[in-house]
Amino acid sequence: MPPSSIIRQALEALASGKCVAILDSESREGETDLFFPAATTTPGALRTLRTQAGGELYIAIGSEVATTFGLPYMGQVLAMAHSHPVLQCSAKGTVMCQGSCSVGISLDHRSLKTGASDVERSYTCRRLAGLWGEHSCASNGNGEAFGREFHAPGHIFLCVENSLGLRARQGHTELSVALAKAAGISPLMVGCVMLCNEGDDFGALPLQDARFWAEKHQVPFLAGQEIFDFTNGLA
Numbered sequence: 001m002p003p004s005s006i007i008r009q010a011l012e013a014l015a016s017g018k019c020v021a022i023l024d025s026e027s028r029e030g031e032t033d034l035f036f037p038a039a040t041t042t043p044g045a046l047r048t049l050r051t052q053a054g055g056e057l058y059i060a061i062g063s064e065v066a067t068t069f070g071l072p073y074m075g076q077v078l079a080m081a082h083s084h085p086v087l088q089c090s091a092k093g094t095v096m097c098q099g100s101c102s103v104g105i106s107l108d109h110r111s112l113k114t115g116a117s118d119v120e121r122s123y124t125c126r127r128l129a130g131l132w133g134e135h136s137c138a139s140n141g142n143g144e145a146f147g148r149e150f151h152a153p154g155h156i157f158l159c160v161e162n163s164l165g166l167r168a169r170q171g172h173t174e175l176s177v178a179l180a181k182a183a184g185i186s187p188l189m190v191g192c193v194m195l196c197n198e199g200d201d202f203g204a205l206p207l208q209d210a211r212f213w214a215e216k217h218q219v220p221f222l223a224g225q226e227i228f229d230f231t232n233g234l235a
C-alpha cells in the first residue's frame with residue numbers, strides 16, 4: 001500500500017532524526033509514546049522525552065539486534081535466578097516474554113561517569129546503535145563486543161521486539177521498530193510514554209491531549225493500526 005500522508009511525514013521525520021508519536025491502540029495500553037531514532041539521539045532529544053513525555057526512557061531494539069548481541073528478556077534473566085525466592089516469584093507472568101513483556105536488561109556505556117544525564121544516556125543510545133551497525137552482518141551472540149562497551153544494570157533499559165514482529169505482538173516496541181525499518185534507519189528507537197504532568201490526573205496522557213501536543217509541536221502522530229497496515233503492505 002502506498003504511504004499515507006501521515007506515514008510519509010513520520011518516515012521523513014525519522015530519516016532526519018526527529019520525533020514521532022505512536023499510540024499502540026485504545027484496546028491495548030491506550031498509551032502514546034514519543035520516539036527518536038537511537039542512532040542520532042541528542043541530549044536535547046532526551047530532555048524532550050523527559051519533559052514532554054515523562055515516563056521511563058527505553059530503547060526499543062529489533063529482534064535482530066538482540067540476536068546479534070545475545071541480549072535476553074528481563075523475564076528470562078529473572079527466571080534464571082533459581083536460588084532467589086523473591087525474584088522467582090516476581091518473574092512469574094513475564095517468563096513468556098515473546099508474548100507479553102518486552103522489557104530487557106538496562107545498560108550504560110562503560111566510558112560514562114554515572115550514565116544518568118541526558119548527555120550520557122544519549123551517548124549510550126548512539127553507541128548501541130553504532131555498535132549494532134558494526135556487527136549487523138556478524139553471526140549470532142556477539143556478547144563480548146557488547147560487554148566491552150556496555151555494562152548492566154544501567155540508566156536506560158531495553159525493550160526487545162518479538163522475533164515475529166507485528167504479526168505476533170503490536171506493542172510500542174514492535175510498532176517503533178517496524179516504523180524505523182520502513183524509514184530505512186537502524187532498528188533501535190529511544191522511547192518514552194507520555195504522562196500527565198499537570199492538574200489532578202496522574203495517569204497516562206489521554207489520547208486527545210497526546211494528539212493535541214503532537215499537532216502543536218508538528219510531531220507526526222500515528223496509531224498502531226496505521227503502522228501495521230503500511231508495513232504489512234511492504235512485506
Ligand SMILES: O=C(CO)[C@H](O)[C@H](O)COP(=O)(O)O
Nearest residue numbers: 055056102159171172173193
Ligand atoms: O510504558 C512503556 C515504558 O515505560 C512502554 O510502553 C513499554 O515498555 C514498551 O512496551 P510495549 O511494547 O509493551 O508497548
